[in-house]
Amino acid sequence: NAGVTQTPKFQVLKTGQSMTLQCAQDMNHEYMSWYRQDPGMGLRLIHYSVGAGITDQGEVPNGYNVSRSTTEDFPLRLLSAAPSQTSVYFCASTQEGINSPLHFGNGTRLTVT
Amino acid sequence: AQSVTQLDSHVSVSEGTPVLLRCNYSSSYSPSLFWYVQHPNKGLQLLLKYTSAATLVKGINGFEAEFKKSETSFHLTKPSAHMSDAAEYFCVVSLLGSGYSTLTFGKGTMLLVSP
Numbered sequence: 001n002a003g004v005t006q007t008p009k010f011q012v013l014k015t016g017q018s019m020t021l022q023c024a025q026d027m028n029h030e031y032m033s034w035y036r037q038d039p040g041m042g043l044r045l046i047h048y049s050v051g052a053g054i055t056d057q058g059e060v061p062n063g064y065n066v067s068r069s070t071t072e073d074f075p076l077r078l079l080s081a082a083p084s085q086t087s088v089y090f091c092a093s094t095q096e097g098i099n100s101p102l103h104f105g106n107g108t109r110l111t112v113t
Numbered sequence: 114a115q116s117v118t119q120l121d122s123h124v125s126v127s128e129g130t131p132v133l134l135r136c137n138y139s140s141s142y143s144p145s146l147f148w149y150v151q152h153p154n155k156g157l158q159l160l161l162k163y164t165s166a167a168t169l170v171k172g173i174n175g176f177e178a179e180f181k182k183s184e185t186s187f188h189l190t191k192p193s194a195h196m197s198d199a200a201e202y203f204c205v206v207s208l209l210g211s212g213y214s215t216l217t218f219g220k221g222t223m224l225l226v227s228p
Contacts, residue, residue, distance in 0.1 A: 004156070035218075040122070042203060042218035043157075090156055101147070102216075104156030 002026050006091050006105035013081040013112045021076040021108050023091030029103070031094045032074040036060065036087040037107075043090065049074055081112045115140040117206045119219035127227050132176075132191040134222045136204035139185060146187045147205040148178055151221075157203060163187065174198070199226040 007022045025032065033048035045058030049068040063085060065077040074093075078085060088109050092102040120135040138144060145164045149157040161172025168180040174197075178189045187204060204219040 040220055042220040044218070045216065092156075101159040101162065102149075102157070104158070106154070106156050 004091055004093055004103050004105040006089075006108050008108060009106070011108060011110050013078070013110065015081060015083060015112060017081050019078050019081065021078075021089055021091075021110075023074045023076065023105060024072050025074075025091075025093040025103070026072065027093060027095070027103065028071060029093035029095050030071065031100075032068070033058070033092050033102075034064070034066065034074070034076045035090045035092065036085075037090060038087050046076065046089075078110075083112045086110060086112045115144065115206050115217050117204050117217050117219040119202075119204050119222045121222050122220070123223045123225065125225040125227065126194045128196055129193050132189070132194045132198065132224065134189040134202050134204075134224065136187045136189065136219060137185055138187060138204070138206045140206060145207045146178075146180060147207075148172065148176070148187075148189050149203045149205060151201045151203065153200070160189070160202070194224075194226050196226050196228070199224055 004025045030051045034046040035043040037043050044060050046060055046064050047058055047066040049055045052068050052071050055066050055068055068074055088107045090107050091105045094100045094102050117138045126132055147162045148160040150160050151157045160176050161170045163170045163180045171177045176191045178187050180187050201221045201223050203221050207216045
């Protein structure tokens with residue numbers, strides 16, 4: 001059982017480039033979310049989805065887009081990368097809502113130069 | 114509004130000694146509380162959760178936490194540290210019955226375990 005899979009593990013971008021961080025889960029979870037982790041900041045929610053076709057913004061959505069065409073996949077798009085988006089990004093999923101434990105991927109470490 | 118404060122950014126212990134990681138929260142409603150652990154270059158893993166049942170919650174790997182409403186605290190403890198416990202620990206608060214977006218993470222406590 002793979003759980004939550006994120007690709008790539010590492011990425012370096014130049015300012016202004018765009019890219020997509022991939023996230024896939026094989027647990028048939030309805031809820032999926034993207035967080036960014038910065039030193040001393042904990043995790044901050046970027047976007048989340050409560051099911052296929054439904055997405056919403058979290059705490060820090062600016063500069064990021066998401067879509068949810070299937071239950072399994074929840075990609076995160078950086079439209080025009082900025083150095084402030086240098087961070088570690090985590091995708092998480094859960095079975096049935098906010099009080100169920102989150103299952104995290106192993107993260108994508110992104111550097112924007 | 115809700116918030117969570119982890120009182121120590123770093124905690125150092127010797128192997129075999131007790132562990133105490135402190136967490137205080139503020140919430141206008143009955144909260145659910147979680148502790149997650151993150152080992153280097155890994156995602157977060159659930160240690161334990163409190164959702165208004167027993168106030169003393171037992172988790173994995175010998176950890177436990179006690180919910181104290183009067184002190185608005187949810188401290189994480191372990192009687193005897195092991196080298197494999199070295200990791201970063203996050204306290205998380207959510208509102209019962211609220212929307213999915215209202216999980217709030219603490220800034221984390223790095224646990225260092227020396228031989």
